[in-house]
Amino acid sequence: MRILVLSNYYPPHVQGGYELRCSETAAELVKRGHEVAVLTSRDNTRPTKTRLDGVEVHYGLHLEADPRPLRTALRFFLRRKRNEIGNQLLVEDVIAELRPDIVFIWGMWNVPRCVPYMAERLCPGRVVYHLSDYWSALPSAYCQYWEKSSGRRLSALPKRLIARPVLARLAQAEELHLRFQHPTCVSQAVKDNLVKAGVPIAHAAVLHSGIDVDQFRNIARTPINLGDENMLRLVYAGRLTSDKGVHTAIEAVARLVQESRTNVHLDIIGDGDSNYITMLKRLAGGQGTPLPVRFLAKVDRGQMPGILAHYDVLVFPSKWDEPFARVVIEAMAVGLVVIGTRTGGTAEVLIDGETGLVFPADDSVALANAIERLMNDRALWELLASAGRQAVLNNFTRAHMVDRFERYLQHVVAHDQPVPGGMAQS
Template sequence: MQILVISNLFPPDVLGGYEILCQHVVDELSARGHDVHVLTAAGALGEKTPSLGLDPETHVHRGLELQTPFPDAPKHLRRLRRRVGKANASITRATIAKFRPDVIFLWSQLRLTVGPARAAEASQVAVVYAINDEHLAGYAPSTFDLSAKGIARYIIDNVLMRDITLHALRLRKAAIISRCLKGKLASRGVAAEAAAVIYQGIPIERFPVKEEIGKLHDPVRLLYTGQLHPYKGVHTLIDAAHALASNASLPAIRVTLVGAGSSTYEDTLRRLAASGPAAVRFTGRKSHEELPAIYRDHDLFAFPSIWEEPFGLTQLEAMASGLPVVSTANGGQGEVLRHGDNALLFQPGDAAGLAESLGTLIRDGGLRTRLAKTARDEVAKHFTVRRYARQLEDLLELSIKEVAQ
């Protein structure tokens, strides 16, 4: 297949898991013999992650414009969105005409506007969306309310500027990473009922399992990897760590926080870390190539997210690496994690519950080993990027056939 991938960012420009997963899938599709081109926005940010399968000089085209550059706060100006949308639609049409793809594969359109998607859907080429978060809901037209601003927004979005909203899109063929995300998008006005739920995967060969599953260091090494924002619940983890460190019957504990995010929240976390007995280390952002060794160097992994995560890659990476996982389950991760089988679960924001689960794992070596081995086996069987890419490949081929009929 000739595949044109359109994404707001592409490595080495990385904001989070969306771009990393996109790169993994592109590399897998390329390795499977498909001719893949990527159309994305220009600009450097975040960590630098080399793309292994594509020649960046010939296959990655950085010509699109972001409505607001990352990491700046977004600007919700409708005239700006229309201008950027028209420019991006024009670039997309030119790229389609140049490369003549069999299928257009749309990944994150956050801050690209709906311009590229509109151009793709108008091209008569097969179109498939990979929906991994709620960003499309940001393009939903305003609903009616009786305030002056509410009436104005409703008229603009539903009459005067329908072309900058989801009114302009059909979303006929899509892959979505969890039932949870599918339901949340539907509740926010995104018509994703026909989307196929396809759970994402990781390149498991990059995450070799640690040598001694279940073994604890002294002090016990507890790991969190991810963004540092209040909705990620990292404060819950620090509170739990202090509770564990205050328990004289348990060994000493050291928490490693890998990631970056809100400077205000990080300052709050540092103050919280300094207020109790647990040792907490902030490493900042690490490249994706550094993460496998970091996982293997730790004993336990915590995922304390408070919001309903669409799914998440970090749990899979930790599970593949042989770390027992303690996690919330209110988002897409709850469709995979099972309490007492492949993880231990706790309620969002419940520091005492998290501390109890971590304490159980610290005391029970047999449970640590069983959970870690079960989780590793499940990732190897069901959550590899190779399996994920193969299912996406089937969806792309089906879309091409349906357009040809």
Template sequence: MYPPHHQGGYELVWRAAVVDLRAHGHEVTVLTTDHREPGVPDGDEPDVHRTLRWYWHDHDWPALGLRERARLERHNAAALTAVLERARPDVVAWWSMGGMSLSLLDAVRRRGLPAVAFVHDDWILYAPRRDLWLATPGPLRRLAGVPLARDLGPAAEWVFVSEHTRDRALHHGAWTLARTAIAHSGIDPRFLDPAPERPWEGRLLVVGRLDERKGADVAVTALAALPDATLTVAGDGDADYARRLRETAAAAGVADRVRLLGPVARRDLPALYAAHDATVFPVRWEEPWGLVPLESMGVGRPVVATARGGAAEYLRDGVNALVVPPDDPDAVAEAVGRLAADPALRGRLRTAGAATAAAHTHERFHEQVRAAISRAGRG
């Protein structure tokens, strides 16, 4: 999908890159799915074609018969052909292909078009193994007129958001990736204006999608050992998980100190970080990158975080953050207690965090995106 329709940060990163490319003189055509978020208009951005069909339904893989698969693949092949013939691109850039027709990548390869793929999640691991068209018998694929090679690694240069994501793809992926690079996603300038220091009041913040992998429940449980602290959880997502967060808070006796804020517009996030004393990033899963700690650092608020996945590449315990093990509410509470008791520690984390945030900006990421596209164009 493509904004204004989005379900997370990936799509917003994609659109920001498109805006930057256009600002630097590139003509950009976007081909995306026909998925719409309820009640959200498409907007009036030019050259955005919402014509592809998704295999996914609510991030689930529905059972599709052979005819349904063939119909979807032929539709997507025709949609791609129409856009390629209209736009006649010099370079094709792939973003998230989770739940999409991998045959689209193969079609671009067969046309001999230069391509670059930007990988910000694990779709490159699961998509080749779960692709329903690849699981369809070869004779039917040929009969449908939509071929699909098993190894699409040679089809593009692969630009990963982190070393962690690249290592996983190289060691556990199904494709041969001969050409790879790293382009760390960055924060926009709104998060690079540190707010004034504030007296410690124990106001804690968790920002992120309501999802068990994000670990907001760990912060809720930690609150039981922090009698003077409050917690705000900002984000939407799984309603069942939100219910369980409330139950966890009630069971821990902290329901009156936990506020589930719901979704917050990105333009309002800097002020939200600034209104709190520290940000907790208690993720369980190996997140491909992780912008929340960088945003908090940029606004001048210390971070208590698990160093999982890509975030481990910039989090330094005692230098720019306090790092805790995953699934450890006691460690979170202890780290918050250290922050509360030590203004000098907060000051050191603030200074080093600001430097870390300044090294990971939208501008730097967009430079790397433009460089990758230029490399692809030169062949």
């Protein structure tokens, strides 16, 4: 097949797991004999076209929002229409040049809707979506920018005054309705949430993500030892924002320390909201005596297997509906026990007492109790660690993921009709 992938970001510009899965899938499809090209956002620091892992990558799409708020405002007033027209022409040119059998659309947050709309118009019946976040239910990045209040006092009032007519103007603009004829979702949770939000994907197939298990299963781990003199090594790895619930993990450690369970240590790896991080560090300061909590800088994704191998338990206290948390299956693949909330797609991997332990979001007491269960029962730890790892090997490898995508794409090319969900998930 000749496959054209559309994605808001693509390596080396990576925002999160969505783009990583996209690039891994594209590279694997090339290895399987398919011709794959990617059209993604532009960056003046790199060539407009290059080849990565056998994939022809075109960097050219204009995004809406910029990390620097003032530039977003200027881009809206000075270049919005020009950029949208440029994006449409680019999609048209790339499709005319490559003549793909199928267009495979991944993350589109911050990309004008005219991009997937043009793909649907130019390749009717041959556009597949993989929805791994909630972009399809959200307003445009421009709308989100103007709806959000300014964090600076001096600019708050001017922005509020400008925002009213701008939002009215955006509301009057012609809305482009995407057909989503061939949608896939990374989890049942994402599908359910998008359907509830009114996105027309009730017929979507659920295609779970997978990881390259060879990077994880051969990692040498230090054996767990739960004697009185040894620490149960806990880790949180991810974004540090309130919706991730990291404060719950610190509160649970504080509770254990208060109960004289001092053989526990928590490392927090990542970066995020500076105000939230300040609050977390204050919480970790304890009541006069610092808690056994350490903050470590965000690490490169390629280092995660070796990093995780130094721990016994991944704490995953997220409060929001996670699409499908990659770190959970990575930790299981290494042989850690996961103690987490079952929000969003995590519930499709983390089963209480079978592949890990669960607790309600924001419930530090329940989390502390779950940690203590493992501290008191080495056999339970070994059982859960083994079952979690086996679940990943059986269902969540990269090979499984790409098999599912390949079958789905081939079915669309051959039949030009929605793929039966059961076939795609097998």
